Amino acid sequence: QSVLTQPASASGTPGQRVTISCSGSTSNIGSNAVAWYQQLPGTAPKPLMFKNNQRPSGVPDRFSGSRSGTSASLAISGLQSEDEADYYCAAWDDSLNAWVFGGGTKLTV
């Protein structure tokens, strides 16, 4: 049971916009920045978003992030077949004094 809650799956067709949610609490998302990671099959997670809505160099602007209260979301516009992957949210938890991750969302395009 993950501390951060994500939908197990999401889907969309090429060109569509999809949103993946991440729900937490006041001790994690409510207090600290959220990061998102993309994991393509058989590879290591790759940073997609940090500080809620900042994209690392090289990440297309089709990806955007937001945070409100104790929830965060990742939006992908202009969906492409290569976006098919698992997506994880993460944040520091002040109460647990630990990093917490979501259970991951499998995106099917």
Next chain:
Amino acid sequence: QVQLQESGPGLVKPSETLSLTCAVSGGSIGPYYWSWIRQPPGRAVEWVGYISNIGRTNYNSSLRSRVTISVDMSRNRVSLTLSSVTAADTAVYYCARQHDLLWFDPWGQGALVTVSS
């Protein structure tokens, strides 16, 4: 560009100690925090612990009694040991550079460790 490479035995017997090394190239390990993160087959990622730039460690409470993270500045590498392993410790283990309490970047490619007799 900083690159991370995990290495270590791919098979460990139950009750024994898992030991992995993360070689850091393209930059010094000194100024940063370094984390280990693991992912059991088919499951979500789980944070194992980190070591800070001043050598302070912080571990996942579920693993605290069994885990040690250390750094070797002279060899620019980070190490992980996990004692008394069971099948539940079978996972791909990743090392990652941690930016304060913000995010992990980059990640190593991961090392699969299987616990089996």
